[in-house]
Amino acid sequence: GDSVTQMEGPVTLSEEAFLTINCTYTATGYPSLFWYVQYPGEGLQLLLKATKADDKGSNKGFEATYRKETTSFHLEKGSVQVSDSAVYFCALGGSARQLTFGSGTQLTVLP
């Protein structure tokens, strides 16, 4: 079945550092790929998505590119802020019932 493997956390960075959170997947077919974020005390929110190979999703300075050849969807941000501290989930699927989540990566950004 489909699966998502995420970089284990927690990840601690200083403000303005470069962020990469690795995500690789195993899937049949060509699912859509997502990054969700959960800020402290809040529900999960969709951060960005990509629906086909070589698509780049971007939002709030975060980017991720759908790489079919490496089955990856790594999340990057050039300069993190304290407000980016959250748990980040990689997910894949074509519908809500087919959505598979990674285990989440806790990010803490220090001032």
Next chain:
Amino acid sequence: SAVISQKPSRDICQRGTSLTIQCQVDSQVTMMFWYRQQPGQSLTLIATANQGSEATYESGFVIDKFPISRPNLTFSTLTVSNMSPEDSSIYLCSVPRGQGTNTGELFFGEGSRLTVL
């Protein structure tokens, strides 16, 4: 965007008891989903709550353990029955982002954190 409210936000329960979690959405939606997030693990879909019909349960989840109600298009409840410590989790309600769509784009509630002693 949809605003999803869940109650309770957290609770501590005794083994063998049952707890009902409520999910209220500020707009009418066809599908509502219930997820479980066990400590240190990813989210797992429990069931899809359908208005006017029985919920659709995923493999490993049964109606006797997780009965679901969906009385209208804005409200659903999930009951965790005969709880054991293994049921300690965060339970999340979610709805599709687009009206009439069924993709991986979801809105989530804040979750209900249950601890079973």
